[in-house]
Amino acid sequence: MALKVSKENEGELMRYFLFIMLIVLFRQPLALASDILVFRSQEREFSVIYDLLKRDLGKYSIDEIVVNSDYNYDKMRAAILAERPKSLILLDNKALHLAKQLRKEADTYLAKMQGVAGMGLNLKKELKDDPQFCGVAYEVPGYTLLTHFRKIYKKPLENVLVLYRKSVFQQEIEDSRRQLSLEKIGLIAVDVEAMGSDEASLIAAIDKGLSDEVSGKKIDAVWVIGDNGLINSKTFGNLWLARARKFSIPFLCGLQQFANPKLNFCSYAASPRDAGIVNQMVQMTLSLLEDHADPGELGVDYLLGTDRVINLKKIQDLNLPVATQNDPELKTLE
Numbered sequence: 001m002a003l004k005v006s007k008e009n010e011g012e013l014m015r016y017f018l019f020i021m022l023i024v025l026f027r028q029p030l031a032l033a034s035d036i037l038v039f040r041s042q043e044r045e046f047s048v049i050y051d052l053l054k055r056d057l058g059k060y061s062i063d064e065i066v067v068n069s070d071y072n073y074d075k076m077r078a079a080i081l082a083e084r085p086k087s088l089i090l091l092d093n094k095a096l097h098l099a100k101q102l103r104k105e106a107d108t109y110l111a112k113m114q115g116v117a118g119m120g121l122n123l124k125k126e127l128k129d130d131p132q133f134c135g136v137a138y139e140v141p142g143y144t145l146l147t148h149f150r151k152i153y154k155k156p157l158e159n160v161l162v163l164y165r166k167s168v169f170q171q172e173i174e175d176s177r178r179q180l181s182l183e184k185i186g187l188i189a190v191d192v193e194a195m196g197s198d199e200a201s202l203i204a205a206i207d208k209g210l211s212d213e214v215s216g217k218k219i220d221a222v223w224v225i226g227d228n229g230l231i232n233s234k235t236f237g238n239l240w241l242a243r244a245r246k247f248s249i250p251f252l253c254g255l256q257q258f259a260n261p262k263l264n265f266c267s268y269a270a271s272p273r274d275a276g277i278v279n280q281m282v283q284m285t286l287s288l289l290e291d292h293a294d295p296g297e298l299g300v301d302y303l304l305g306t307d308r309v310i311n312l313k314k315i316q317d318l319n320l321p322v323a324t325q326n327d328p329e330l331k332t333l334e
Contacts, residue, residue: 034083035060036285039076039099040091041119042066045274049091049119052278057285067095077102080110087288088115088133089281096120096133103132114295116284118277121226123300124171134288134298136280140254140270141302142176142223146185148308149252149268152330154321155220159186160252162223163209163230165202166191187223188214192230199234206230206239212247224253224266241265248318261313261333267320269309276305309333 036057040046054062065071065079076098080088090096096117105111117123117135127135142162150157160180164173177187192205212219224231224240231240241264244251250267253259259269280301287293309331315322324330 033061033085034063035086035289036062036089037080037083037085037087038062038064038089038091039067039095040064041094042068046091046119048274049278052274053089053282056278056282060289067092067098071098073098073101077105077110080113084109087285088113089285090115090117090133090135091119093120093126096123096126096135099133100130114288116281116288116295118281122168122172125168127300128171129296131294131296134284134295135300136277136284137300137302138272138277139172139226139303140272140306141179142172142187143179143183144303144306145223145252145254145270146180146221147183148270148306148327149221149250150183150185152310152322152324152326153250154323157185157220159188159214159217159219160221160223161188161190161209161211161214161219162225163190163192163206164225165193165197165227165229167193167197168227168229169225186217188217188219190214202230203235203239206235210239210243212249219247219249221249222247222251224251224258226253226255226258250315250318250320256307256309259309259311259314259333261311264311264314264317267311267314267318269311270306271309272303273305273307277303280304307331 038050038053040050050064063083088099090099099115102110102113112132114132117127117133119138120126120135121138123135123137127133146157146160162173173189177189180187190209192202192209195201195205244265251265252268253266254270256269256271258266284298287298288295308327308329310322310324310333312332312334324332
């Protein structure tokens with residue numbers, strides 16, 4: 001038997017139906033919220049990394065915030081409260097420095113926020129004993145750089161010189177010295193801050209320390225650390241470039257730009273591989289979200305994947321014996 005609804009009750013039933021629908025709609029979670037919020041620098045290479053992260057973390061909703069020169073902590077705080085993500089990914093040092101301020105908040109959600117950092121310099125120091133953020137170091141480790149170069153170099157690699165600032169790279173140098181000693185590679189590390197940390201003292205220390213012989217030991221190669229405190233407009237041409245052109249030994253670095261043949265500086269470079277650093281950051285993010293890992297225990301991983309290039313012009317100018325076929329992934333710059 002069909003239910004008959006009077007004209008008087010029809011409007012009442014419609015109002016009741018609309019009321020129920022409004023309750024259902026307002027009980028749904030907001031679709032704009034993101035599981036992961038990425039704060040990144042505005043340069044193109046950071047956009048590439050974000051696209052790869054979004055692809056590989058596809059099971060989660062992910063959004064980006066571009067951190068430009070005007071971006072500040074208040075804007076970051078507002079963005080996090082608006083989207084209430086489960087985790088952050090911080091690309092570049094500025095984003096990390098802003099995120100560290102969250103722990104001062106009275107709001108427990110903000111104060112306990114966790115995340116993964118990458119594409120930033122010297123993260124080993126930046127995140128030392130940090131309880132809320134872990135990360136992937138962007139610098140290619142000395143061990144990786146030197147052992148990969150040794151595969152193609154047909155001369156002994158026994159003594160390698162590196163100039164560094166102890167206040168910034170102490171941990172990396174200590175780790176590299178220990179690891180390389182197992183490979184019978186001696187790392188002769190010169191702390192240029194031993195003579196003072198002001199500009200004049202640093203320049204004098206670079207001038208004195210950048211040599212092809214140290215304490216009677218012949219240097220087989222120079223490891224160039226990408227530190228703008230040491231390599232800048234006042235030191236690059238007069239000291240670093242001049243010595244690289246004067247010495248008959250290879251200069252090795254973690255920045256592909258320094259191995260550009262037009263620059264005529266480094267003979268070999270191993271630089272971060274985008275897919276490699278993204279894979280490491282994805283694994284860390286999943287550990288936080290799915291395994292509820294402790295960021296402090298995860299710490300900062302060394303970079304694993306590298307793109308390796310050789311400056312053929314420089315190699316030929318120095319008459320260095322290399323066997324490029326020993327590294328199938330090695331790219332030649334001419």
